Structure formats: C-alpha cells, structure tokens
Amino acid sequence: MTSSTDRGPARHEAPRTSLFTDHYELTMLQASLHSGAAHRRAVFEVFARRLPDGRRYGVVAGTGRLLEGIVGFRFEDEELAFLERTGVVNRETLDFLADYRFSGDVWGYAEGEAYFPNSPVLIVESTFAEACILETYLLSVLNHDSAIASAASRMTIAANGRPCIEMGSRRTHEESAVAAARAAVVAGFASTSNLAAGLRYGLRTVGTAAHSFTLLHDSEREAFEAQVASMGPGTSLLVDTYDVEAAVRTAVDIAGSRLGAVRLDSGDLIGQAHWVRRLLDELGNVNTRIVVTSDLDEYAIAALAAAPVDSYGVGTSLVTGSGAPTASMVYKLVSRTDDDGVFVSVAKAAKNKQTVGGRKYALRQLGEDGLAIAEIVGVGQPPEGDGNDRPLLEQFVKDGELVPGWTGPEGVERARARHEASLAELPPAARRMHRGEPVIPTVYVES
Amino acid sequence: MTSSTDRGPARHEAPRTSLFTDHYELTMLQASLHSGAAHRRAVFEVFARRLPDGRRYGVVAGTGRLLEGIVGFRFEDEELAFLERTGVVNRETLDFLADYRFSGDVWGYAEGEAYFPNSPVLIVESTFAEACILETYLLSVLNHDSAIASAASRMTIAANGRPCIEMGSRRTHEESAVAAARAAVVAGFASTSNLAAGLRYGLRTVGTAAHSFTLLHDSEREAFEAQVASMGPGTSLLVDTYDVEAAVRTAVDIAGSRLGAVRLDSGDLIGQAHWVRRLLDELGNVNTRIVVTSDLDEYAIAALAAAPVDSYGVGTSLVTGSGAPTASMVYKLVSRTDDDGVFVSVAKAAKNKQTVGGRKYALRQLGEDGLAIAEIVGVGQPPEGDGNDRPLLEQFVKDGELVPGWTGPEGVERARARHEASLAELPPAARRMHRGEPVIPTVYVES
Numbered sequence: 001m002t003s004s005t006d007r008g009p010a011r012h013e014a015p016r017t018s019l020f021t022d023h024y025e026l027t028m029l030q031a032s033l034h035s036g037a038a039h040r041r042a043v044f045e046v047f048a049r050r051l052p053d054g055r056r057y058g059v060v061a062g063t064g065r066l067l068e069g070i071v072g073f074r075f076e077d078e079e080l081a082f083l084e085r086t087g088v089v090n091r092e093t094l095d096f097l098a099d100y101r102f103s104g105d106v107w108g109y110a111e112g113e114a115y116f117p118n119s120p121v122l123i124v125e126s127t128f129a130e131a132c133i134l135e136t137y138l139l140s141v142l143n144h145d146s147a148i149a150s151a152a153s154r155m156t157i158a159a160n161g162r163p164c165i166e167m168g169s170r171r172t173h174e175e176s177a178v179a180a181a182r183a184a185v186v187a188g189f190a191s192t193s194n195l196a197a198g199l200r201y202g203l204r205t206v207g208t209a210a211h212s213f214t215l216l217h218d219s220e221r222e223a224f225e226a227q228v229a230s231m232g233p234g235t236s237l238l239v240d241t242y243d244v245e246a247a248v249r250t251a252v253d254i255a256g257s258r259l260g261a262v263r264l265d266s267g268d269l270i271g272q273a274h275w276v277r278r279l280l281d282e283l284g285n286v287n288t289r290i291v292v293t294s295d296l297d298e299y300a301i302a303a304l305a306a307a308p309v310d311s312y313g314v315g316t317s318l319v320t321g322s323g324a325p326t327a328s329m330v331y332k333l334v335s336r337t338d339d340d341g342v343f344v345s346v347a348k349a350a351k352n353k354q355t356v357g358g359r360k361y362a363l364r365q366l367g368e369d370g371l372a373i374a375e376i377v378g379v380g381q382p383p384e385g386d387g388n389d390r391p392l393l394e395q396f397v398k399d400g401e402l403v404p405g406w407t408g409p410e411g412v413e414r415a416r417a418r419h420e421a422s423l424a425e426l427p428p429a430a431r432r433m434h435r436g437e438p439v440i441p442t443v444y445v446e447s
Numbered sequence: 448m449t450s451s452t453d454r455g456p457a458r459h460e461a462p463r464t465s466l467f468t469d470h471y472e473l474t475m476l477q478a479s480l481h482s483g484a485a486h487r488r489a490v491f492e493v494f495a496r497r498l499p500d501g502r503r504y505g506v507v508a509g510t511g512r513l514l515e516g517i518v519g520f521r522f523e524d525e526e527l528a529f530l531e532r533t534g535v536v537n538r539e540t541l542d543f544l545a546d547y548r549f550s551g552d553v554w555g556y557a558e559g560e561a562y563f564p565n566s567p568v569l570i571v572e573s574t575f576a577e578a579c580i581l582e583t584y585l586l587s588v589l590n591h592d593s594a595i596a597s598a599a600s601r602m603t604i605a606a607n608g609r610p611c612i613e614m615g616s617r618r619t620h621e622e623s624a625v626a627a628a629r630a631a632v633v634a635g636f637a638s639t640s641n642l643a644a645g646l647r648y649g650l651r652t653v654g655t656a657a658h659s660f661t662l663l664h665d666s667e668r669e670a671f672e673a674q675v676a677s678m679g680p681g682t683s684l685l686v687d688t689y690d691v692e693a694a695v696r697t698a699v700d701i702a703g704s705r706l707g708a709v710r711l712d713s714g715d716l717i718g719q720a721h722w723v724r725r726l727l728d729e730l731g732n733v734n735t736r737i738v739v740t741s742d743l744d745e746y747a748i749a750a751l752a753a754a755p756v757d758s759y760g761v762g763t764s765l766v767t768g769s770g771a772p773t774a775s776m777v778y779k780l781v782s783r784t785d786d787d788g789v790f791v792s793v794a795k796a797a798k799n800k801q802t803v804g805g806r807k808y809a810l811r812q813l814g815e816d817g818l819a820i821a822e823i824v825g826v827g828q829p830p831e832g833d834g835n836d837r838p839l840l841e842q843f844v845k846d847g848e849l850v851p852g853w854t855g856p857e858g859v860e861r862a863r864a865r866h867e868a869s870l871a872e873l874p875p876a877a878r879r880m881h882r883g884e885p886v887i888p889t890v891y892v893e894s
Binding site (some may be wrong): 020082177196206211230321328347389 | 481489537618626672768
C-alpha cells in the first residue's frame with residue numbers, strides 16, 4: 001500500500017473556538033458579572049460517571065487538541081458583532097469577552113492514559129467567569145476523542161500486533177474524521193486514510209484504490225496494469241470487484257513476486273484469507289500481504305486472529321466508537337471561593353446524578369507486580385500513596401500559558417507512548433473483549 | 448429562556464475541504480491520469496443500502512453544507528506542499544490538483560427530503576478525475592448530517608408540536624455539534640444552544656443557566672436573584688440543584704407571575720412535571736412554562752406526551768443519531784464513458800454488496816390521497832410517472848456553478864420547509880416510534 005508520513009513543517013494555527021459554546025454559558029457569565037460572583041475563584045472538574053456499558057477501561061484523548069483550542073479561545077470582531085446584534089449578552093459582558101484570555105491553570109490525565117468512572121480527567125482552575133465559558137468546548141473535544149480512542153484501543157488489542165489502519169472518515173463529520181484519525185493513532189493504530197490528519201498531526205497516511213478504479217477501466221487487467229505502472233509493484237491491489245481468484249492471478253501476473261498486498265473488502269473474510277494465502281504462496285508470492293477491510297470491529301478483528309491476515313482496515317465502527325459514540329463526560333463546579341476568598345466544596349444534591357464536591361487528586365495504585373489495583377481519588381488533598389503509586393495529574397496550562405510538549409505531532413507521539421504504557425500496567429482482564437466491569441475500582445479518599 | 452435569532456450578515460466563507468479526502472482517492476487519480484482513463488466522463492451515485500435498523504424513513508441533510516464545501520475544494524500551497532513532501536502523488540498529479548476546480552454537475556434529493564433504501568440521494572457527473580476525489584468529503588457531510596436529521600425528525604414527531612431544543616454540543620466533536628444543530632433545525636427543532644450554529648446559519652439560540660451558576664452563589668436565592676436581575680423575570684430558572692419544591696417557590700417569590708419557565712434536569716420527569724405544574728398554578732404562575740432536559744430521546748419524549756411539559760431539551764441522543772450515528776451512505780461509480788465516449792453502466796459483482804449500475808432517476812409515487820406509495824428509481828432513463836408523481840432530483844451544481852438557494856441560512860429554511868412537506872406526504876405509519884420496515888418500498892424500473 002502506498003503510504004506517507006509527514007516530516008515537514010506542521011500546522012499549528014490555533015483554531016477559532018470561542019463560539020463552540022452553549023448560549024447559557026454566556027448568560028451565566030452576564031448574570032455572575034452582575035452579582036459579582038463571576039470573580040470568585042472556581043475549580044471545575046471533568047469526569048465520566050461511568051464507562052460505556054461493558055467496557056473495562058476508557059482512554060483519555062483530545063487533550064492536545066483542546067489545549068490548542070484554549071489558546072484560540074478569543075472573541076474577535078465577528079463573534080462579538082454576532083453576540084451584540086442577537087442580544088445574547090449585554091454591553092458589560094461583551095467588554096469582558098473582548099478582553100477574554102484564559103489566565104488560569106489546567107491539570108489532567110496525560111493524553112493516552114486509561115481512565116475509570118469518576119477519574120478526574122481534567123481540572124480547570126480560574127475565576128468562574130474564565131472557566132465557565134470553556135465548558136462546551138472542552139467537553140466536545142474530550143467526549144469525542146476519548147470515545148474514539150477507547151474503541152480504538154480495544155481494536156488494537158484484538159489485532160494483537162497486526163497493524164490497524166483507520167479508514168472511517170466517510171462515515172462521520174469531516175472534522176470529526178480528522179480527530180478520529182488522531183485518536184486512533186493515540187490508541188495504537190498504525191496509520192490512517194485521512195489526508196488532513198496527515199497534514200495536521202504528521203500521521204502516516206495510506207491508500208491505493210477503490211472499486212471505482214477497476215470499474216473505470218475496460219477490464220480488471222487494464223486497471224491493475226495502470227495502477228502497477230503508476231505506483232510500482234509494491235502497491236496493494238483490490239481483488240474483489242469481480243472474481244477474487246481470477247483477480248489474484250491477474251495481480252500476480254502483472255506485478256510479479258514483489259506485489260505488496262491484495263485487499264479483500266467483502267464476503268467471508270476468514271475463508272477467503274485462507275485460500276487467498278494458499279494461492280499467493282503457490283504462485284510464489286510468499287511476501288505479498290493480505291489486507292482486510294469489510295465493516296470490521298473489535299469482535300470481527302478478534303475472529304480473524306487465526307486467519308492469515310496481515311493488516312486490518314477499520315472504518316465505521318472506529319469513528320462511531322463501536323457502539324459508544326460519546327464518552328459522556330461532564331464538567332462540574334466542585335469548589336469555589338466565598339466572600340473571604342476561602343475555597344468551599346460544592347455539589348448538586350439531586351440523588352440520581354450525584355457528584356462529589358471538592359478538588360480532586362488522583363493516583364493509580366500499583367501492586368508489587370506493577371499492575372494497577374485501584375484508582376485512588378483524593379478529595380480536598382492529595383492521597384498518600386506508597387512508593388509504587390503513580391500520580392495521574394499533569395499540568396497542561398500554568399497561569400494561562402501552555403506547558404510545552406502536549407500539543408501538535410509531539411503531543412500525539414507522547415500520547416501514543418503513554419497509552420501503551422498505561423495499558424501494559426492494567427490487569428490482564430482489561431484485554432478481554434467480552435463485557436465486564438471496570439477492571440479496577442475507583443476509591444475516594446476524603447481528607 | 449433567553450433566545451436570540453441572527454438577522455445580521457451571515458458568514459459564507461467557503462471552508463477548506465480538499466484534504467477531507469482519503470489517500471486512495473489521490474492515488475487513483477494519479478494512476479488514472481497515467482492510464483488516461485481519468486478523463487472519461489463518470490457518474491457517481493450516493494445511496495444507502497438500508498435504513499438504520501427499524502427506521503421507517505431517513506432524512507437527507509447536509510446538502511447546503513456540502514455545496515459550500517465543493518466551492519472550497521481547492522488545493523492551495525499548504526495542501527500541495529504537504530502532498531509533495533510526503534510523496535502521496537507525483538508531479539503530474541500535483542499539477543492537476545493545483546488547477547482543480549469542479550466543473551461538472553450535481554443533482555440530488557432536496558435537503559430535508561425523506562429517503563429510503565437505494566434512493567439516489569446525490570448524483571455527481573464530471574470526469575472521473577474531478578468526481579472521484581470528492582468521495583470522502585461528500586459522504587462525510589451526508590452521512591453525519593442525515594443521521595442527525597433522521598433521528599431529530601422522529602423526536603419532533605414524538606414532541607407533537609411542542610418545541611424541541613437542541614443542546615447536545617458537549618457530547619460530540621465541536622464541529623459536528625454545529626452541523627448537528629443545523630440538521631436538527633432542518634428536521635423541525637425550534638432552536639439550539641450552539642452559538643456557532645447561530646452565527647453560521649442564523650439559527651435561534653437559547654439558554655440561561657446551569658447548576659454551576661447556583662452552586663457559585665452562597666444560596667439558591669442569591670443565584671436566582673442575580674439571574675432575574677440580569678435577565679429579567681421572563682428567564683428560565685433551573686430548579687433541581689437542591690430541593691425542587693423549595694426552588695419553585697423561591698423562583699416565583701423572586702420573579703413573580705411573569706417568570707418565564709422552570710427547568711427540570713433530573714429525577715422522575717413525568718411525576719415532577721405534574722406536581723410542579725400544580726404548584727405553579729397554585730402560586731398563580733399559570734403562564735410559567737416547564738422545560739425538561741434530562742437525557743431525552745424520542746421514546747422519553749413520547750412518554751412525556753401526557754405530562755404538562757412545554758418544551759424538550761435534547762442532547763446526547765440527538766447528536767449521536769439515537770443509536771444510528773451514521774447514515775452509512777456510499778458513493779459508487781455507476782456509469783462511465785468508453786473510448787468512443789459512450790456511457791457504459793458499471794457495478795461491482797460481489798454478491799453481498801450488490802449495486803445496481805447505471806444512472807438513476809427518482810420519483811415519489813403518490814396515491815389519489817396524495818400519500819406516498821413507492822419510491823420509483825428509474826435506471827438509465829427517467830421513469831414514467833402519472834400526473835401525481837413527484838420528481839425527486841433537483842440540480843445543485845451546473846457546469847461547476849452553484850444553483851442559488853441551497854446554501855447558507857436560506858438553504859436551512861428551505862430544507863426545513865421541504866422536510867415538513869415531505870413528512871406530511873408519507874403514510875401515517877412513518878410516524879410510529881416502534882421499529883418497522885421502510886414505510887414505502889423502493890422499486891427499480893429498468894429501461
């Protein structure tokens with residue numbers, strides 16, 4: 001398969017993010033500027049009350065993207081004019097927004113880290129005014145990207161070392177597709193079909209041809225000849241437009257023993273993989289690989305474990321989170337100062353959506369074998385760990401300035417390494433495909 | 448609830464879309480430029496093989512967005528430099544892309560129209576080279592937006608005239624959120640929380656306050672006083688942070704009889720709606736409305752039909768397509784010219800993903816009562832309808848130029864009207880919430 005990895009100048013424009021915001025955040029801002037409470041210090045926390053049904057762990061993703069977005073969270077003339085002419089907020093609030101620049105602190109789980117129910121995956125501290133209007137944007141990024149990475153992680157486990165290729169762009173929003181490619185690579189995918197993801201994040205992109213290319217030509221042979229002439233014999237030929245056996249023979253006839261791969265995109269993939277492998281070997285093409293790409297999910301990948309398949313292309317199920325398209329994280333005020341400047345823990349009292357108030361700290365408790373035992377969440381102060389326990393909160397923003405290393409292509413590479421290490425540390429049950437409970441419990445330690 | 452509708456200058460920048468493209472489209476382009484087949488005329492068709500499991504109809508959405516994107520589908524220096532340094536394609540192909548501008552024709556179902564399995568919802572005719580590289584972008588837009596509109600349409604049916612408010616931005620990618628708000632309004636939603644959707648498409652935006660606003664203040668009373676002082680008594684107060692009854696009494700005490708609405712976001716919504724309504728009436732607030740917003744989907748909305756609820760806020764289930772996050776549409780080459788310039792129908796032969804080759808035409812066959820009977824798809828030539836039948840294909844692009852009226856806020860308003868008319872034309876079974884077959888059959892008429 002033709003593949004490319006960008007080693008050139010990366011694209012780091014801060015996206016314009018300030019209107020990825022719900023109307024109510026700006027009206028709350030207005031009312032709290034009016035009451036004066038807007039200037040109280042506030043601690044907001046992002047967490048998920050639960051994992052998607054049956055999942056054993058989740059994967060935090062999107063952190064690098066959201067940090068780039070916080071930098072770009074400014075209200076320019078276009079946004080201000082819109083808010084003014086529609087009357088969303090009053091003049092005092094418009095003036096505040098015109099000068100808006102996040103000046104607080106952000107901590108959180110490193111991108112790629114595993115998370116569990118109630119893990120404090122992101123903590124934002126600033127004035128209420130500054131932190132409250134980031135709610136929707138931060139949640140959008142984390143909920144989407146974490147859902148994709150959580151699904152992708154299970155797929156790479158199922159693939160057990162064989163490369164997975166992300167190719168779901170067409171089945172999701174065009175910008176979600178770019179973020180999904182990025183999240184998939186964080187969770188161990190080898191490459192993506194998405195070119196914008198290649199440009200923005202330096203991801204390896206791959207692809208050769210679709211059925212339309214074969215149908216465009218007067219015969220399959222002419223199509224294969226054109227492709228091999230243009231891309232060389234190392235290309236991947238799609239062999240299921242007409243008759244698979246005839247196509248494999250034609251492909252080998254044209255490209256010879258250096259044919260890179262054949263791709264199967266329909267039918268009984270397990271059966272086909274076996275006889276196509278035998279046929280390729282008989283024809284002398286022992287190094288020609290087999291790529292399969294037909295509506296795969298983690299279960300289909302696992303079912304192909306014993307088949308002679310070399311790589312998996314995954315589309316729809318990846319970009320839709322394989323049944324869990326959102327991570328359902330929430331952004332809750334857990335602490336704020338009173339008139340004396342003293343922090344007070346706060347929480348909604350409603351019984352069916354209970355939240356633990358107070359600033360959180362988190363450790364992953366590890367056993368003597370180095371495997372995780374529990375997620376320890378300290379309320380109000382850092383929990384005491386023993387020597388093995390691993391602190392989970394990293395600082396991403398300090399006094400409004402990004403801490404370097406979390407964004408751009410560098411952030412993706414670090415996240416990928418973090419994901420691999422985090423997964424290696426989980427108990428073996430984390431790698432099971434069937435439904436189960438979170439693989440470690442979350443334990444609150446109150447101060 | 449505070450609400451705003453933009454009547455100011457709309458934002459019509461064409462988005463940069465050319466790298467929302469799978470790698471293989473550009474390698475196919477390269478190989479077909481090499482063989483010369485790139486210059487053959489080609490007809491591509493977008494269709495869905497089936498509706499999501501149990502759905503009775505689908506709703507086409509995203510057309511306005513994708514037409515704006517076709518205009519912006521250009522390869523600028525940044526994209527070309529990326530493709531060159533990563534070696535995705537060769538110099539000949541880069542030169543072609545540098546001059547790329549879609550010069551063909553596009554027809555399709557009007558945005559908002561109902562569709563069924565194998566409805567030819569979009570048809571693209573141009574050279575193979577020009578049409579093949581639009582595949583991923585066109586599918587991304589249609590698959591996402593149609594999935595959301597299809598779910599939203601069922602929700603507005605269930606709401607039976609009560610307004611639905613889209614508030615799911617936080618549970619999906621930040622740009623999907625904007626498109627989801629747009630698609631929801633196409634399918635009958637009254638408004639959205641998403642400010643970017645207000646700016647781009649002139650949608651009405653709404654919102655007042657979250658629990659964090661109440662928790663920020665020293666008491667619920669102080670929070671309500673601040674909100675009413677800032678936004679007036681017509682605002683909507685969130686009454687379930689602590690005790691709902693106490694909150695309703697406080698709200699009425701502060702805002703008086705002109706209190707706009709109370710919002711319930713947790714607990715037994717049906718039971719609460721009844722006694723909160725009685726309490727409001729007893730307190731003399733007969734005009735204060737009740738808004739409910741807790742994890743609603745079309746079934747929960749239907750279950751609230753007999754409760755005294757005035758509007759529904761819908762989040763997660765809307766933006767995730769209520770179980771069907773993608774419309775699973777595909778883009779297939781169905782016809783192309785041969786060396787003599789004569790069109791030849793083409794189709795993949797694989798049995799489990801069968802495609803009917805040939806250019807399609809479509810009519811909605813209507814009975815004497817004006818209700819739809821069948822989706823008639825003519826293969827190769829327009830089917831003969833009787834006088835009642837309604838042709839479904841509209842022209843969107845002619846010789847590369849947009850036909851006016853389909854894009855921007857105007858496009859959304861037309862789509863909304865089209866959706867309403869299209870739905871009114873379907874048999875009553877289309878409005879049932881429980882699972883069933885497509886409400887009309889799709890019938891091919893071969894020429």
